Amino acid sequence: MNKLAFWNEWNTTFKLTFQILSSLLLTFVVVFLAIQWGDLSPFYYWKLTGYLEHLSFPIFSNHSEFIESTITTDLPLIFQKVFGGSKTLSASYSYIYLVLLYGCLMGCLTLSTYLEKFWYYIGVGLWILLVALSGIGHVGFFDLYNQTAIIVVLLLFLPASYYFNSINENIGIGSRFLVFSGLILIVFGLIYFGSTYESPLLFLARFSYLPAALICLIFILIIGHEIIYAILSLTTPYSKSSSNNTTHFIVLSVAYLLNLAVLYLYSINYLNWDIYYINEFLLIAISAILGIWGIKSRQNRYAGILPYYPYTAFLYLGLGIITFVTLGFQAFHGNDAFITSMQNLILYSHIGFGLMFFLYIIFNFITQLKQNLPVHQFAYVEDNFPYISARIAGLIVVAALFFRAHYGSFYQGVAGYYNGLGDLNLALDNESIAQYYYKKSVSKSTNNHHGNFQLALLEKEPLQRLLYLKNSIKQEPTAYAYASLGREYENSSRFFDALFTYQDGLKVFPDHWAIQNNMALLYSKTNVLDSALYYLESSTPGSWKQAVVYANRNAVASLHGLELENQNNIDLGRFDLQSNTLANQLISNDTTSLSFVSQPQSLALNLFTFGYLKNLGLYCYQNQLPEFLQLIDPYLEAPENAAFRKELTLVKAFNLYRNGKVSKAIELIYQLKEMYEDESGKWNTLLGKWCLELDAPLQASKYLEAAREAYYPNVSADLAQAYHRLGDQSLALFLLSKESAANDSINPRLAAEWTKLFDKMQMNQSVWKRYSFKKERQLLAQAKKGGADQRLLFERLGLDNPFFEEGVLAATNYFQTAEEKEMAYRILHEAITVNEFSENLIKAYIDQCLNSGLIDFSEDALIKLIDILPREDYEAFEMAYEAKKTKAQTQLDQDW
Template sequence: MTTQSLFFWKNWLKEYRTVWLGLGVVFIFSIVFLWFSWFKGADGILHWNKLQEQKMLETTVHSFRLGPFSLNVPAESYVIFEYLDGSDIVPNTTASYIFLAILVVCAIVILTVITTMERFWFFVGMGLFILFLVSLRLEVLGLFGHHHRIPVIAALVLYVVPAFYFNRVRASWSFTTRLLLFGGITALIAGCVALFAAVNYPFYHLTLTGYTPGMILTVLFIILIAHEVMASFVYITSRGGTKSLRHLSIISVIYLANILITCFHEMGVIDWNILYINLYLLFTVSAVLGVWGFRRREILYANIFPYHPFGGYFFLALGAIAFATMGQLLGNANDPALKVIRDAIIFAHTGYGIIFLTYLFSNYVLMLARDLPVFNVLYQPTRMPYFTYRFAGTIAVLGFVFYSNWHEYVFHSMGGFYNAAGDMHTLLGNGDFAESFYEQSRTQAFQNNRANYALGRLKASRFNFDDAHQFYAQANRRRPTPYSLTNAGNIYLWEGSPSGAVENFTENLKTHGSMGPLENNLGYAYSKLHNVDSALRYLDRARGHNQTRVTAETNFFAMAATENLPLKTDSILQLFGNTTPAVLSNALALSSLQQQPLKTDVSPLPATRLDLYSATLLNNYIVKYATTVDTTFIARANQIADDSLNSDFREALKASLAFAFYHRGNVSKALEILAEQTYLSQSYQGKFNYVMGLWALEQHNPDLASSFFTFAGTYDYKDARFYNAIALTEARRLPEALAAWDTVSRKEDLKEKLIATQMKKILTVSFAEVLTLSDPDKYQFCRYRVGLGDSLAFNHLVNSFANVNFKAQALLDFSQRYFEADHTVPAIRLFNRIAGLELTDKKLYNDVAHFELLMLAYRKETRGLANQINKGITFDESQSLEKMLYTALVAESNGDLNTAEKQYAVLSHYNPYFEEGIIASADFYRTNSKDSFKAYTILSEAIQINGNSIRLLKAYIAEALKKGFDEFAADANQRLVVAEQAAR
C-alpha cells in the first residue's frame, strides 16, 4: 500500500479533511477509552475497603520491687489486623457520560451524512434516526415539568425539518454548515436538559436510554468489520510475491483455528489452559483495518453515498459509537451486556471468517495460484456474489447463536439494561428500586456477576449471611472478579467461621490463581486459627503484590505480636523497608511486648487529625517510651488527645499518657487522668483502678493501693485480689491480710497459691519460730510483723541474719519507716549500721546511697548533700524529682533563687507522695512568694491525695495554725494520730 493510499484523506478538500481529522480524534479517543476501561476492569466501579480488627496486648511499662515481691505495671498496646473487602458499587459516571457524549456527537455526524443521501436512502436513514431519537425517551426527563411526548416531538421537529430542508431544498449547503447547525440544535437541547429537567442526574438517565441503540449499533459495526482481518491477509499475500495461495492458506488456517478455539471456549465447549485471543484486541484490530477496508468496499455501497468523504465519516462515527459502548460497559463492569458483545465479536469473526475464506477460494483461487494482485478486485467477485457471502456468513453466525440458546442473549441484554437501571437508582439513592432492578437483572441473566455482587453486598449489610453466600456463589460461578471472590470468603469471617473462610479462599486461589487480596485475607484467616506457618506463608505471598504489600506487612507484625513470636523487630522492619503508621504501630507493640529496643526512627505525632493508624501508632509509641519521652512531647500528645476531632481515640490515648506523666514524676497528673477515665468509662474501671493501685504501692501508700485493688477486684480484673493481699500486708493490716491471702490460696493459679501459703505462714509464725527460718523468711517477718515499737525484737532478729544483703535491706526498711514516721534520730541510727556492711547487691547499694541523700535534703544539709552527689551517684528517670530537689536546695543555699524557684514550681505539685519535695517547696514559697497562702495551698493539696503521710500532716498542721485555720488543723491532727498509730 502506497503512502498516498495509506493517507488517502490528504487529497480531500480542506473542509472535508478537517471533519475527518476531528472524527478521527473521536475514533481514536474511543479506542483509548475502551482499553482504559478494560485495564481498569471492576476497579472502575469498585474499590478495596480496608477493614481493621484491633486487638489489645498487655505489655509491661516498668517493674518495681516491693519487699519480696516483684510487681509489673501493665499498659495496653494495640495491634491492627487488616483485611480487604470489596466496596459497594459506585456507578462510573465518567464512563457513562463519555459514552453519551460520543453517542450523541456521532449520531449528529451520521444524521448529517443522511441529509446527503438520495431520496430512498434519505427516508430510510431518517426513519432510523427518528427511531434512535425516540429510543432516548426524553419524556422521562420531565423537561419543563412535562413527562409526556411533547419534548420528544419538539426534538423531532428541530432535527427533521432542517434535515428535510437540506436534502430537498438546499442540497448545495456545505456539510460543515449542516453539521454546525445540528450541533447547535443538540447544544440547545442539552442546555434545556441541564437547566430544566425535573429529575436528578438527567444526563445519566440518557445514558440508560442510550443503552439499547448503543448495543444495536455496536453489533452492527461488529458484523460490518468481521472479515477485515481475513481481507488484510489477502492484501499481505497478494502484493506481487510468490506462492500467494499457499501463504494465504497457511495464515488463514492458523487464524481461523485460533478463532474457532476461542469461539468454543466462549461457548463453554472447551476450557483448556492456554492463551486465548483477546476479543477486544481482535475487535480493535478489525476496526482499525476497516478504516481502509471499508474504502475498498466502496463499490458495494456507492449508490448510497461515496466513501469520499461521507462513507468515511459514517464508518468512523459508527466505530466510535461501538468503542464507546464497549468502554462504557467495561467501565461499569456490566458483564451480562459484555457477554453479548463478546459472543457477537467471536461469532461474527468465526462465521464470517469461514465463509469469507470460501468466498476467496470460490472467486480468486486461480488468481492466487498465479500470484496476481487479488486485493485490487477483492469486492468484484466472478462466481460467488458478495451478497451470498454475507447471507451465508449471517446463517453461520446465527448457527452459533442458536446453538448457544438465542434466548440467553436476549436475557443477557435485558440483564445489562437492568444493571444500568440499578446503577442509576443507586446514584439517585433509591435503594429499594436499585435492589429491585438488580434482582430483575439476576433473574434475566442468571449468574451474572454484577447483579449478584450488588445483592450480596446488600444482604451482607443486613446480616443476612445465608443469602449473601448464595449471591456471591452465583457471582463467582461464571465471571468472578477479585472483589466477589474475596467478599465470598469474608462472609465466613463475619459469621465467626475462620475455618470456612480458609476453605473458601483456598479453593478460589486454586481455581483463579494468585491474588493479593485473597492471599492476604487467607493469611489473616489462618492467624485467627493460630495456624502460624500457613498464615506466614500466605502473608508473604501477599507481600509480593503492590496492592496488598502494606496490609500484609501490617498483619505480619500483628500476628507476631499476638502469638509472641521471637523475632528481631528492627531487622524485619529494615527488610520490609516499610514505615507506614500501621506497620510501625504493630512493630512498636511487638517490641514493647518482648522488651526489644527499636532503632527505627518513628515520628508518631500527626500533622492532622488522628485516624485509627496514627492513633494506634501514637498510643504504642507512648507505651513503649513512657519512661523516656520528654515533657514537650507529652504536652503535644496531650493536646492532640484533647482535641474534639480526636474524641474517638481520647480514652486510650489519655490512659497511655498517664504513664508518661507518671514517669516524668507528675504523679498527680497521672492519677488525675486515670481517675477521670475511671469516671467516664464503665468498661475499664477495673483496669484503671488496678494501675492506680500499683502506682500507690510504688509510692509507698499501701492503704490507698488496697482501696484501688478492692474496687478492681469487684470487676474481677486480673490479679487485683492477689495484689490487694500484698497491699494489706504492706499496710500491716494483718487480720485483713490473712483473710485476703486465704482467698488467694483458693484460686487455681499454682504460683499464687504457693505465695499465699508462704505469706500466711509469715503472718502467723511466732517470734521464737522465725529465728529458725531462712533469711528471706526472717526478712519478711521483719517487714510485716515487727513494729517501730519493737526495737529489741528487731535488733535481735537482724543480728541473726547470715546474709549481709538481707540484713542491710532490713535495716534500710526499718530506717525508712522511722523516717516516714518523722522519727529522724532512730532512722539515722539504724541507717549508720549499714555503713559497715559489705554489700554485693548493686541495686541495694544505690538505694542506700539515695536514701542518705533524702535524709540530708530533709535536714537541709546542703554541703553534705553536694559532697555525696559529687561522689558519683547516678540518677535514673524515676529519680528525676529527687534530682530537682537537690538542685533546688543547693541553688537556694547559694542564693540562686531563680534556679531554685524553677525546680520548686515542679516539686510543689508533681508528686504528693514525694514528701521531701512538697515540704521543701512549701518552705521555699513561705519566705519567697508574694502569695502568703502559697505554702498552705501546696500542703493542703498534697494531703488531699497523700492524706496519711505523717510528715505532710505535721507540716500542714503547723501551716494551718499560722494562718488561723484552727478547725482544719484540728481535723488534720486527728488524722495524724491515726497515721502514727498505724506506723507503730
C-alpha cells in the same frame, strides 16, 4: 499512488477531517482497551473495614522476684480487611459521552442525506428507529411523552434531511452537519428546560444505550471478516514473483479460525486449556483499524449507494467512534453485562463472517491463488459464490451461535441497560428505584456482576447479600466480589467458606493483594502464622495499599509475639501503620527514642487514631519519653471521645507517674475509680503497687486490702509484702499460707509459687523494686542553686510528688521563708491528701497550721498520727503539740 495513506490524495479539507476522525477512532480504541485490560474503571473501589484486636500488655508489674499481681492494659492492634464498593461517577463523563454520541450521530445523519433514493429511505427508516430507541420519548419535554415527543423530534430533522437529499443537493457537507448539530442542540435545550426529570440529559445519556448498542452491533457485523481479508492481502502481494500463496493463505486463515473455535469452546465452558486465548476486544480493535482499508477495497460494490470518497469513509469512522466510545463508557462504568454481550457478538461475528469469507475466497479464487496472483485486488469481483451470499451465510452462522446461547447476548445487553438506569437512580439518591432496576437486570442475566454486586451493597439481609455476591463471581468475576464474598462469609462465622472463596479468588486473580490480605488475616485468626505472614510479605501492591499490607503484617506479628526486623516502612500519614509498628516495638521491648511523632488533625478520634495515641502513650511510658503528655490533653477533653477516654486517661496517668508527676497521676486514677466502679479492684491494686514502690507501705496496705476484697488476682502477694514492710511478718505469712492452701488442690503450680514467696519472706529475702526519686533529687539540687526559675522549681518539688518528702519539706521551707504562707500551706495540704500516712509531712502540716492560726485544721491532722505512731511516740508528740497549740492560740488572740 500510496496504497496505505490513500487519503493523502484527497483535498485538504476532507483529508484533514479524515485524519481527525481516524485519530479519534484510534484514541478511543486505545482508551477502551486500556480501561478494559488495565482495570482502570473507577466505578469499583476498595473499601477498608478496620477492627481492633488486643494483646494483654503488662503495664505495671515485675516489681517482685516472686508472685505478684499484674496491672495490664489492652495493647490495640489495628487490622484492616478489604472489600469492594462502588461509587457514583461524575456526571461530566455522561455529558461527554452524550456529546460524542450525538455528534457522531449527526455526522452519520448528514452522510445519509447523500444516499441514493432507495437507500436514503432505508437510512431515514433507521434514523426513525434510532430516535424511537433513544429514550427521548421517555424523558419528555413540556408534557410531551412517547410518540408525541418522538414525532416532534422527527419533524425537526426529517424535513431538513429531505431538503438536503432531494431539493437542494448543492449544500456542502459542512453546512449540513452544522444544521443537524443546531437541531440537536435545540432538542437538548427543550429537554433540559422542559423536562420534569431531575437531570434529564443524564437520563437521555442512559436511555441512548439502545441506539448506541444497535450501532455497535452493526459495526461489529461489518468488520467481522477484516482479519481474513488482511491475511489475504499479506499472502497475495502485488508482485507475481511470490510463491505458495495458497498454502500461506490457507494455513494462516485456518490457524486463525481454529483459534476462534477454541475461544468459542472456552467461552461456553466446553474446554479449559491452560493456554493463551485470543482476546475478543483485541480482535475488534485490529479489525476496526484494518477496516479503514478494508472498506475502501470494496468501494466498487457500494459506489452506487454512497461514494467512498469521502462519505463512506467518514460514515465508517463515525460508526467506529460510536462503537468504541460506547464500549469505553460502559467499561468505565463497570457494566460487565453490556461488555459481555458485545464480547460474545464480536466472537460470533468473527467466526461467522470470517469463516464464510474464507470459503468465499476458496470457492471463487482457488485457481488464482495457485497462480500466485494478487487476489486481494479483485477479491470482491466474485465468480461462483456471490459475496452477498457469503455475507448472508455469515449472518446465518452468527444467528445460529446466538440462538444456541439461548439469546444470552440479547439478555445480557438488556441487563446492561437496566444496570445503567440503576446507576443513574443511585446517583440521584433514588435507592429504591435503583434496586428495582438492578433486580430487573439480574432477572435478565442472573449472573451479571454489576447488577448482583450493586444489589449486595444495597441489601440489608445477610443471606440475600451472600446470594448476590455468589452470583457476582459466576460469570465475569472481579477481585472486589471475591474479597467482599469472603468477608461476608467471615461475618457469618463460616470460616471454611471464606477460605475457599479466597483460594478460588487467587486462582482467578493470582497474587492479588486484597484477596491475599484477607486470607492472611483469616489464617492469623486460626493461628496459622506462617501462612498469614507469607501472604502479607509476598504482597507488594504499592501506594496506600502497601501501607495497609504492612500495617496488617505488623499487627499479625505483634499478635503472635514475633519481632519484625524491618521497620523502615513507616508512612508518616498513616496512623494504622504507625500504631502497629509501635505495638511491635512494645512487645519487643524496643527502647529507642521516637524519630517522629504524628498528631491527628481531627480531635474526634477513630479506631486508627485512638490505637495510635494509646500505643504512643504506652511506648512513651515504657521509655520515659515526654511526647505523649505534650499532645494528649485536647483529645481527652473533646466530648466526641467518650468511648476512648478511659483507656487514654489510664495511659496518661502512667506517663505522669513515670515522669514524676505522681499527684496528678493518682488524681486521674481516683477519677477512674469514681467513673468505673466495677473495676475498683484494678484501680486499688494499681494505687497500692505505686505506694509500695514509693515506700509508703501503710497506705499501700489500705488500697491492697480493698483490692483483695474485690478479688483482684494475686493481690494478696502484694498485700503480704506491704504487711511485711510494716513489720507485721506474722500477718503477712498467715496471708500467704492461706493463699497457698486455697490453691493446693485447685492449682498446684500456683500453690508452689505462694509457698516459694512464703519461704523467702520468712527468711526476709523478698525484695520489692522501689521508686528511684532520681528526677526529684536532680530537681532539688537545681532548685537549691537558685536562679530566675527557683520559685517554679520549688513549686514543682512541692506539688508533683508528695512521696519525695525531702523535696516537699524543702519547698515548704522556701515559701515559708519567702513569706508565701498560703503556698506553703497548699503544698503540705495537698501532700498529706495524697501521701496520707507520712509522719514527717503530717507533723510539718500541723506546725504550718499552728503558725498560720489554723488550729482546728491542726487538730484534724493530729488524729491521723494515731494510726501511724506508736502509742508512746504519739503521746509525747501530743504533749508537745498542746504546748504549741496554747502558744499559737495566745498569739492569735493578741493579733485580734
